Amino acid sequence: SYKFWQTQPVPSFEDKSPQEDGPIKVIDIERVSKQPPPMVEGFEWVTMNLEDEKELAEVYDLLSNHYVEDDEAMFRFNYSSSFLNWALKAPGWRKEWHVGVRTTQSRKLVAFISGIPVTLRVRNQKINTSEINFLCIHKKLRSKRLAPTLIKEITRRCYLEGTFQAIYTAGVILPTPISTCRYFHRSLDWEKLYDVGFSPLPHGSTKQRQILKYKLPTTTATHGLRPMQKKDVAQVQDLLVRYLARTDMSQEFSQEEVEHWLLHTDDSPNDQVVWSYVVEDPASNKVTDFFSFYSLESTVIRDRANRVVKAAYLYYYATETAFEGEDKKLKARLNALMKDALILAKKANFDVLNALTLLDNPLFLEEQKFGAGDGQLHYYLYNYRTAPVAGGIDGKNQA
Ligand code: YNC
């Protein structure tokens, strides 16, 4: 019955599509509490300092043991420390939006929630938002209404900085999704996925036939395809912003953000988070296309051998063919690019490439042998009313 959510500035399930887009509630900063809400006896609020390796490792440990699992509790996301560095220290990040809860006695981190600043475009409006992610409560503290307290505290901290809207995703249904995507999976190492229980053997098929089905060429086919470099940032940003403008809702990227999200490198090169490639026309030196994917492993929970599923997630991409107004040409180009993305992900040793039903993905999912998963991802806005949207958002907030 959504005891907490019905008190929040979000549309209820019954609400009609609004006449006009805009905030649900006007916030007066003067009236926002300067104090956090009371914490349960024995626990305290903390601001995490993720520049400190030890504190980053504490967030990593909490999430790797207690974050999102599938419905059967077979797999759990294992966001790496370099992923957290990437996702939580995006341009404009604030330490106050990395909120933790510790036990007073032992100082153990038992809960976390985060936000990063994002300029969101909803149709033709640009909104200053906080992207909320990594809400996590230790398994022993579940169902004690701690989640609403964490949400209220991150809300207070956003309001204090003059950010009155937020975007977030969840696998669960809350009032009220503005968009819903489905997960699709493309096997790269079918046998491994079968062995760990991720992929079933379809009725009437054989292991050999499944392996053959997903076999890929060893080299890419697109002329002019190469890893993205810093010199490409301006062209990629221009292409991406134009490409995303075709959707109802997307992040509005600055050049600094494109560099961060597509070219991030961490101290340890073994922990690469994001892979980005461009297609450069050799005649004009123009970047005509790009695509990217990021790495997010899942722990196989009850596996004796402690294996992980090495998953790549399709991230942003764009192509000039999108502006030529020929659907067939766009479809063919995207299929060529995505086939190369699969080849490169396979080369980088990933077991599977995952994608959501957003952007132009429906144009290639089937042809590239992606299969529908059981997971859904619902998108939400906090304190903003708008009609349902077709998404151009990235789904990086996996849940
Ligand atoms: C969820 N995922 O409905 P009602 S996604 C939001 N997002 O409230 P309790 C959630 N709300 O129904 P538990 C939620 N899941 O009574 C549950 N809720 O109104 C609501 N799992 O609280 C739920 N991470 O503390 C109910 O539940 C209330 O102990 C119940 O804690 C929940 O990061 C949770 O899936 C999810 O760690 C923390 O189960 C816990 O079960 C857990 O009794 C594993 O809570 C990890 C997991 C969630 C990943 C994510 C996005 C979070 C968005 C939060 C909303 C942000 C709003 C915008 C704020 C900024 C505003 C500005 C400006």
Ligand code: MG
């Ligand atoms: Mg709780």
